[in-house]
Amino acid sequence: xxxxxxxxxxxxxxxxxxxxxxxxxxxxxxxxxxxxxxxxxxxxxxxxxxxxxxxxxxxxxxxxxxxxxxxxxxxxxxxxxxxxxxxxxxxxxxxxxxxxxxxxxxxxxxxxxxxxxxxxxxxxxxxxxxxxxxxxxxxxxxxxxxxxxxxxxxxxxxxxxxxxxxxxxxxxxxxxxxxxxxxxxxxxxxxxxxxxxxxxxxxxxxxxxxxxxxxxxxxxxxxxxxxxxxxxxxxxxxxxxxxxxxxxxxxxxxxxxxxxxxxxxxxxxxxxxxxxxxxxxxxxxxxxxxxxxxxxxxxxxxxxxxxx
Numbered sequence: 001x002x003x004x005x006x007x008x009x010x011x012x013x014x015x016x017x018x019x020x021x022x023x024x025x026x027x028x029x030x031x032x033x034x035x036x037x038x039x040x041x042x043x044x045x046x047x048x049x050x051x052x053x054x055x056x057x058x059x060x061x062x063x064x065x066x067x068x069x070x071x072x073x074x075x076x077x078x079x080x081x082x083x084x085x086x087x088x089x090x091x092x093x094x095x096x097x098x099x100x101x102x103x104x105x106x107x108x109x110x111x112x113x114x115x116x117x118x119x120x121x122x123x124x125x126x127x128x129x130x131x132x133x134x135x136x137x138x139x140x141x142x143x144x145x146x147x148x149x150x151x152x153x154x155x156x157x158x159x160x161x162x163x164x165x166x167x168x169x170x171x172x173x174x175x176x177x178x179x180x181x182x183x184x185x186x187x188x189x190x191x192x193x194x195x196x197x198x199x200x201x202x203x204x205x206x207x208x209x210x211x212x213x214x215x216x217x218x219x220x221x222x223x224x225x226x227x228x229x230x231x232x233x234x235x236x237x238x239x240x241x242x243x244x245x246x247x248x249x250x251x252x253x254x255x256x257x258x259x260x261x262x263x264x265x266x267x268x269x270x271x272x273x274x275x276x277x278x279x280x281x282x283x284x285x286x287x288x289x290x291x292x293x294x295x296x297x298x299x300x301x302x303x304x305x306x307x308x
Contacts (some may be wrong), residue, residue, distance in 0.1 A: 001093055001094065001095065001096050002034045002094075002095050002096065003095075003096050003097060003113070003117070003120050003121065004033065004034075004095065004096070004097045004098070004099075004113040004116065004117055004123070004173075005033055005034030005035065005036065005094070005095040005097075005098050005099070006025070006033060006034070006035045006036070006055075006098060006099045006101050007036045007037075007038065007086070007089050007095065007098045007099065007100055007101065008021065008035065008036070008037045008038070008055075008101040008102075008103065009037075009038045009039075009060075009082045009085055009086060009100075009101075009103075010037060010038070010039050010043075010047070010103045011039055011040055011043055011078065012039070012040070012042075012043045012046060014103040014104075014259075015043075015046060015047065015050065016267045017103035017104050017259065017267055018037065018047065018050060018051075018103045019050045020106060020267060021101065021103060021104075021105055021106060021107075022035075022050060022051055022054055022055070024106045024107040024108070024254070025054065025107060026054055027107070028107040028108070028109060028110050028111055029107075029110075029111065029112070030110050030111065030112045031112045031113065033112075033113060034055070034056075034094075034095065035051070035054055035055030035056070036055060036056050036057075036058055036089075036094060036095070036098075037051050037055055037056070037057045037058070038057075038058045038059075038060050038062075038063075038085055038089070039057060039058075039059070039060060040059070040060055041059040041060065041061050044057050044058075044059050060081070060085060062092065063084070063085050063088045063089075063091075066084050066085075066088050066192065066193045066194070067081045067084060067085075068080055068081060068084070068194045068197075072194065072197045072198055072201055073150075073197070073198075073201045075197075075201055080194070080197050080201065083197060083201065083202075083203040084193040084194065084197065084203070086100045086174070086203050087174075087179060087182075087193055087196070087203050087206065087207070088193055089174075090174060090176040090179040090180065090183075091179075091183065093176070095176070096121070096175070096176050096177075097116075097117065097121075097123045097173055097174065097175050097176065098173065098174055099116055099171065099172070099173050100170065100171065100172055100173075100174055100203075100204075101171060102170050102171065102256050103259075104256050104257055104258065104259050105170075105171060105226060105254050105255070105256045106254055106255055106256075106269075106270070107253060107254045108245050108248060108249045108252065108253065108254050108255055108270075109249040109252075109253055109254075111253045111254075115225060115253055116173045116225075117173070118218070118220045121217075122175075122217055122218050122220065123173035123174075123175055123217075124173060124220055124221070124222045125172075125173075125208065125211060125219050125220060125221045125222075126168050126171070126172045126173070126221075126222060126223070126224045126225065127166035127167055127168055127208055127221050127223075127224075128166060128167075128168060128223060128224055129164060129165070129166055130144075133230070134148075136234070138231060138233060139230055139231055139234070142231075143230070147202070150200050150201065150202060151165060151167065151200065151202065151205050151209075152165075153199070153200055154199060154200035154202070154205055154206070154209055155209060157199055157200070158209055158210070158213050159213075160209060160212065160213055165209070166208065166212075166221070167202070167204060167205040167208045167209065168204050168208065168224055169204065169224075169228050169230075170204065170226070170228060170256060171224065171225075171226035171228075171254070171256065172204050172207065172208070172224075174207055175211075175216070175217050177216050177217050178207060178210060178211050178214075178216045178217060179207070181210070181214055181216045182206070182207075182210050185210075224252075225251075225252050225253045225254070226252055226253060226254045226255060226256055227248060227251070227252045227254075227255045227256070228255075228256045228258070229255065229256065229257045229258060229270070230258050231258065235257060235270075238270070244271055245270060245271055248270065255270050257269070257270055
């Protein structure tokens with residue numbers, strides 16, 4: 001068993017994203033790091049062609065006993081199953097600690113296991129309080145409020161203080177020791193992974209809160225080292241500031257651009273020209289009018305900020 005590796009859960013519609021991820025993995029990994037890609041059985045051959053000798057492709061049927069064929073909290077079975085597999089991957093004993101990677105992720109600078117591990121046996125616990133998302137009215141209305149309620153429910157279930165709490169959205173390292181402890185609890189309580197998702201459909205928070213509760217391993221925290229771009233307006237704000245990949249790499253090892261707002265545009269990169277992207281949908285004239293209207297609506301505030 002390797003001390004550290006990467007586990008990527010994907011499926012055929014995301015194969016182009018996975019190809020990009022594998023290319024960045026090969027380009028920037030500074031040491032041999034095992035890579036496992038888990039996909040539906042019918043997709044294995046297609047993914048083996050793009051992963052090649054860089055990693056190993058595994059069929060998700062290896063975890064078939066845990067998977068569901070129904071929606072949980074409004075989430076489709078495929079979404080729930082990828083969460084379950086991230087937690088259940090530890091059961092196979094392939095990696096003692098593994099980075100749970102998303103297909104949309106891209107490494108943007110050289111990296112090694114030292115970016116993710118405190119020492120040979122202890123991974124960093126990547127957490128944040130999400131203050132910047134709590135103050136974003138668009139994100140909070142669409143996703144943040146319901147997410148917060150789910151996480152509070154999980155903390156109450158685990159008898160943890162409701163606030164403050166720290167967790168992450170993705171790209172975290174899971175310890176087999178922590179998940180073995182969780183699995184033993186599940187057996188004692190006659191719970192399945194699907195039951196966990198019914199309680200709270202956030203696999204990373206299950207891991208983070210369980211570790212916070214039981215301290216199975218040393219809990220050495222640090223901020224996420226992958227930047228997560230959740231929505232298009234957040235992506236656009238980077239573009240308006242002129243922040244490029246070289247700038248982003250000063251703070252992060254990689255970036256994840258959520259494909260939920262960009263699938264109809266193909267595989268979206270961090271440095272996509274958003275002026276052109278918006279113009280394709282709105283037209284430059286409409287963009288200009290919208291900017292002027294918004295400036296007029298907030299003119300007093302703008303003048304105060306600028307001290308005009």
